[in-house]
Amino acid sequence: GAVVSQHPSWVICKSGTSVKIECRSLDFQATTMFWYRQFPKQSLMLMATSNEGSKATYEQGVEKDKFLINHASLTLSTLTVTSAHPEDSSFYICSAGDRDFYGYTFGSGTRLTVV
Amino acid sequence: DAKTTQPNSMESNEEEPVHLPCNHSTISGTDYIHWYRQLPSQGPEYVIHGLTSNVNNRMASLAIAEDRKSSTLILHRATLRDAAVYYCILLNSGGSNYKLTFGKGTLLTVNP
Numbered sequence: 001g002a003v004v005s006q007h008p009s010w011v012i013c014k015s016g017t018s019v020k021i022e023c024r025s026l027d028f029q030a031t032t033m034f035w036y037r038q039f040p041k042q043s044l045m046l047m048a049t050s051n052e053g054s055k056a057t058y059e060q061g062v063e064k065d066k067f068l069i070n071h072a073s074l075t076l077s078t079l080t081v082t083s084a085h086p087e088d089s090s091f092y093i094c095s096a097g098d099r100d101f102y103g104y105t106f107g108s109g110t111r112l113t114v115v
Numbered sequence: 116d117a118k119t120t121q122p123n124s125m126e127s128n129e130e131e132p133v134h135l136p137c138n139h140s141t142i143s144g145t146d147y148i149h150w151y152r153q154l155p156s157q158g159p160e161y162v163i164h165g166l167t168s169n170v171n172n173r174m175a176s177l178a179i180a181e182d183r184k185s186s187t188l189i190l191h192r193a194t195l196r197d198a199a200v201y202y203c204i205l206l207n208s209g210g211s212n213y214k215l216t217f218g219k220g221t222l223l224t225v226n227p
Contacts, residue, residue, distance in 0.1 A: 004158075006158070032213070034214065034215060036217075043200075043202075043217045043218060043219050043220060044153075044159070044217040045217075046214060046215070046216055046217075049214060091156075093158045093159070094158075095158070095159075095215060103149060103161040103164055104151075104161065104215050105161065106151075106158035106159045106160065107158050108157060108158050109156070109157065109158045111156075
């Protein structure tokens with residue numbers, strides 16, 4: 001079945017630094033990828049949608065300059081949290097869909113802790 | 116966007132069937148009904164989806180009402196590994212409703 005690999009699975013960074021999270025579709029071409037974040041005891045919140053070769057579409061209230069998304073190929077999307085602050089600490093999850101659209105496959109998530 | 120309504124939580128005993136309901140009264144004719152689940156500290160995983168007819172796979176069954184305004188995810192024999200939050204989501208890949216937007220879902224507790 002479709003597999004999405006997300007790295008790193010956890011990261012601790014200092015306040016003010018940037019962190020890059022990778023999301024790869026291993027056995028299919030992902031025309032669309034989504035990025036979510038999830039705070040403890042809450043549901044997933046959609047941050048942005050990225051389509052290969054075009055700019056990401058951000059949901060209302062998500063700062064596009066803070067959360068940089070790049071979907072440079074059909075198998076890779078990256079999320080960079082710039083100038084991270086403790087309030088950015090969260091569980092970040094990506095998902096990907098292919099052209100046949102059977103359903104979306106999710107990465108295992110990245111737990112970001114900003115200290 | 117078409118929305119879904121699910122109970123906040125449900126409880127089941129191991130080895131027994133579980134019926135997880137979902138209401139989607141504003142569903143459009145081209146919306147697919149998708150179910151995903153999220154185990155603790157993991158990304159969600161696809162469970163099943165359907166359009167009009169009931170569907171079965173190795174994980175579960177999906178029963179869709181004739182008017183499509185509700186559906187039920189059926190786990191035939193719950194195990195402790197089925198304890199998770201289950202999300203019912205409407206998707207339309209060819210239209211504007213292609214984003215996988217999560218509500219609060221149903222927290223399923225499975226008792227040994």
